[in-house]
Amino acid sequence: MFIPAYAPPAPIAPCVIALVIAAASTDIQCRRIPNVLVAAGLLGALLVQCWLNGIGAGAVAWLTGAAVGLTLFLPFYLLRGMAAGDVKLLAMVGAWIGPLLVFHAALATCVIGGVWMLALTARRRQFKKVVRNIVSLVHPALRGGGVASIESVGSVPYGVAIAAGTVGVLLTAAA
Template identity: 80%
Template sequence: MLTTANVLPPIAPCVIALVVAAASTDLQCRRIPNPLVGAGLFGALLVQCWLKGIGAGAMAWLTGAVVGLALFLPFYLVRGMAAGDVKLLAMVGAWIGPLLVFYAALATCVIGGAWMLVLIVRRHQLGKVWANLRVIAHPALQGSGSARDSIDSVGSVPYGVAIAAGTIAVLLTASA
């Protein structure tokens, strides 16, 4: 269960500002800047250490970042997501911790999946999606470089927007 104790007052506004900045640059430039993510990670470390003490704060920062990174890294490895999106969720995790970043990733996947499904249907590319999923799902094809290279993109979305929406939804739910 999400509780207000999980998101202390200085954390939610900082995270919201960071994910909104990331989403806006992702919308405009189709990338999430490393300096923004780096500053967010550094700020999260400072705030976590200030709120919880150096040892506990550093551990909270590290576990949240690692969980955030681990949740989206598989999508990056199968070319389903850009590295900036993975790093952004790691930064979110550094701020809000492993449990809430799990919920934020789940909300992000629901929001981003629904958004992508609407775009795929509107672009009439459902057949391409099924062909790509067959290549990804068949273990015999995964070892073949030519099969992997046959994956044809059905388009992309600035997923930083979905990460921002999922994170904000979780933060608002946690503080309600």
């Protein structure tokens, strides 16, 4: 995977890492990502982006990154494959690190989360359900009762995958 040859300015990476670790830990413990954490992260990102880039450019950088982060995971939420907190968390990450790095973080997150779900599915011996769900999503005519007919094979605290993907991209970009 191509990682940009630049790292975000100095205060951004430590702030993002602290925020995603906090989100991952609450997601593990409570199976939710608190809105107050996401809101504080968004506000902090706006302040830092404006401080680094000026008010106009900072606001645009903040909004662009948040919009890309939101847009990348929104379809998964709409298909009931992801919780709203995960979508909001990636939007917050995007507000901090910008559209290009959040795109890479989302890709890394999907790889990490996908491997994690495959391992979980293998451990639970639920591959037939996964195949039925994928066929149902790919071929809408086979869906029958819509998205609600898809049977869950379990869930994971996806904030952990988002944290791992984000930290991995930030560390790789810094190297």
